[in-house]
Amino acid sequence: MNTLSPLLDVRTLSVDFPTRHGLAAALRGVSFSVGREKLGIVGESGSGKSTVARAILDSLPPQARVSVEGLTFEGADLRTMPKARRAGLLGRRLSMVPQDPRFGLNPVISVGRQIAESYRLVGGHGRREARALALDALAMVKIADPRATYDRYPHQLSGGMGQRVMIAMMLAPGPALLFADEPTSALDSTTTGHVLETLHDLVSARGMGLVLISHDLDLVAAFCDRILVMNQGEIVESCRAGDLSRVRHPYSRRLLAAVPRLPVPRDRSSAALGGR
Numbered sequence: 370m371n372t373l374s375p376l377l378d379v380r381t382l383s384v385d386f387p388t389r390h391g392l393a394a395a396l397r398g399v400s401f402s403v404g405r406e407k408l409g410i411v412g413e414s415g416s417g418k419s420t421v422a423r424a425i426l427d428s429l430p431p432q433a434r435v436s437v438e439g440l441t442f443e444g445a446d447l448r449t450m451p452k453a454r455r456a457g458l459l460g461r462r463l464s465m466v467p468q469d470p471r472f473g474l475n476p477v478i479s480v481g482r483q484i485a486e487s488y489r490l491v492g493g494h495g496r497r498e499a500r501a502l503a504l505d506a507l508a509m510v511k512i513a514d515p516r517a518t519y520d521r522y523p524h525q526l527s528g529g530m531g532q533r534v535m536i537a538m539m540l541a542p543g544p545a546l547l548f549a550d551e552p553t554s555a556l557d558s559t560t561t562g563h564v565l566e567t568l569h570d571l572v573s574a575r576g577m578g579l580v581l582i583s584h585d586l587d588l589v590a591a592f593c594d595r596i597l598v599m600n601q602g603e604i605v606e607s608c609r610a611g612d613l614s615r616v617r618h619p620y621s622r623r624l625l626a627a628v629p630r631l632p633v634p635r636d637r638s639s640a641a642l643g644g645r
């Protein structure tokens with residue numbers, strides 16, 4: 370696959386939910402693509418950000434009515450491929466970082482064993498090899514002492530460490546594109562900086578794509594390459610993060626006006642992110 374071609378291409382995605390008063394539109398014909406880059410999706414609560422991710426990752430509740438004119442991932446048509454193949458892709462090549470690591474980790478198994486187990490399952494590695502890969506993954510997400518952390522249980526980790534352990538676990542299947550829906554909403558600003566820095570390093574070191582969903586325009590603008598602004602189920606603005614101050618849509622301008630710090634810092638050094 371050409372490195373310049375998009376990893377994911379979405380054409381005219383609409384989602385409706387049945388309510389007592391008829392169908393309510395959550396997404397109204399959303400189209401975008403994402404490559405090996407960091408794409409931010411921002412908008413107020415209820416604008417449809419999470420529904421975009423859930424529709425693509427097949428995790429909407431069964432009552433949701435989904436229609437999409439085009440949905441390709443790494444050049445393959447997700448709409449027409451056999452269900453088993455699509456299920457295999459989702460969670461492996463295309464996956465979601467959970468908002469809260471407590472829901473993604475088993476509380477009674479040490480975190481290292483859980484990561485090693487993912488490598489065994491996905492790659493068929495032996496015990497020793499899987500342990501070595503798990504230690505590498507912990508180092509890759511900048512856990513300071515991977516050996517000590519390997520034997521810890523989820524409740525023994527801080528919020529930021531738990532989130533990084535979760536990301537380490539998601540690396541086992543070798544994802545090409547990660548969705549992260551408010552991955553740092555439970556973290557303080559310094560820890561948020563560290564988790565975002567980890568994600569940034571993965572995107573550049575592994576050539577992955579990342580879709581960061583957040584209501585925090587300031588954070589998304591500082592971290593992402595491109596931004597989609599959503600309002601009432603539609604993308605009302607699509608721009609490079611550096612061009613944010615020139616946006617035209619009145620809704621985007623209102624969102625911007627609500628952010629106290631502009632112009633947006635574009636320095637991606639750890640100090641800039643960590644100091645947020």
Ligand SMILES: Nc1ncnc2c1ncn2[C@@H]1O[C@H](COP(=O)(O)OP(=O)(O)OP(=O)(O)O)[C@@H](O)[C@H]1O
Nearest residue numbers: 386395412413414415416417418419420421430584
């Ligand atoms: N399971 C559901 N049943 C009915 N309506 C839903 C369901 N999930 C989402 N919606 C509706 O779809 C719309 C978009 O919701 P969504 O959660 O995608 O917004 P969001 O921008 O991610 O909001 P937040 O930032 O609060 O998570 C909202 O009007 C919401 O009420």
